[in-house]
Amino acid sequence: MESKTLEVDVNQGVATVWMNRPELHNAFNPELIEALTQTFRQLDQQSDVRVMVLAGRGKSFSAGADLAWMKQAGQASESENFADAMKLALMMRTLAEMNKPTVARVQGAALGGGMGLASACDICIASEQALFATSEVKFGIIPAAISPYVIRAIGERHACRYFQTAELISAHKAVELGLVHEVVAADSLDECVAGMVKSLQRGGPQSQAAAKDLIRAVASRPVTDEIVRDTAQRIARLRATPEAREGLDAFLAKRPPQWLPKG
Incomplete structure (x- = not known):
């Protein structure tokens, strides 16, 4: 699973994937995208x-x-x-459609495809030094593969601006846009990510x-009869699954559910 371009650390149910x-x-290069x-x-x-x-x-x-x-x-x-674009688009979709919770830990620049990765994750936590941009138009191209996830995060109206201007977006502005969930000082980034992970593990x-x-x-x-x-x-x-029964039993017994990590 690891390569020269990627490191994976699994510890107590948390997989940290390091580009x-x-x-x-x-x-991104083809090797990193494939990895x-x-x-x-x-x-x-x-x-696990x-x-x-x-x-x-x-x-x-x-x-x-x-x-x-x-x-x-x-x-x-x-x-x-x-063919190259399809590989990038598939990578983004694979991330966005993972069944497990995903958290982006953004400490600095998240530009172009980097902003796409942050958008495709369920939750984005950024340091105050983080910067985002859909910078593709500066190179005469468009943020095509990442567009479904960035638009989902910031909405069509904001996308109309940033897809065309390629402006840098500060971490605090990214919170306003809906891209980032939490902004913290650089030395508190890992602590904030760990706290979010702990909350996710309770589910x-x-x-x-x-x-x-x-x-x-x-x-x-729209809310239709079908919906x-x-x-x-x-x-x-x-409601009738073993997980649901365990969750209710644990709550009533005032004990941790079995899916919580030990220790």
Whole structure:
């Protein structure tokens, strides 16, 4: 699962995935994209992993596409560029559709595809030094592969501005836009991430996966008879599961549920 561009640390149910190209600000190249895709898939299948934290070594979270790779793409055919773009789009979708909770730990620049990764994670926690941007138009391209996740995070109206201006977005402004959930001092970033992870571990793993699926099914849709029936069916299916019974029994007995990590 690990490669030269990626490190994975699993500890007490938490998988921390470190992008490891600090000298290039964790910019994407084909190897990193493939490693991330495979890692997201594998971690989603691991029963010993409850939460995934996505992070970057060095000063930056991720500066987006590697400029050397972009230069090569400029010399490639449309069909070759399509194949590359599909790999990036698949990586983003794999992250966004993981069943397990995902947290982005953003300590510095999250530009282009880096902002896409932060948007595709369920939760984004940033240091005060973090900077975001959809910077693609500066290079004569568009934030295509990341657009579903960035637009979901900040909305169409804000996307109309930032997709075209490529302005830098401060961490505090990113909170206002809905991209970032918490902003903390740099020396408090890991503590804040750990606290969020602890909160996530209190939830049942099956119910959290179902909650993510529920959001995808309901978001931006009108309340119709079909939606009402679907939501009722979803809760009905879960109420009789062993996880639901364990959660209720633990609450009534005033004890931790069995899915909480030991120690």
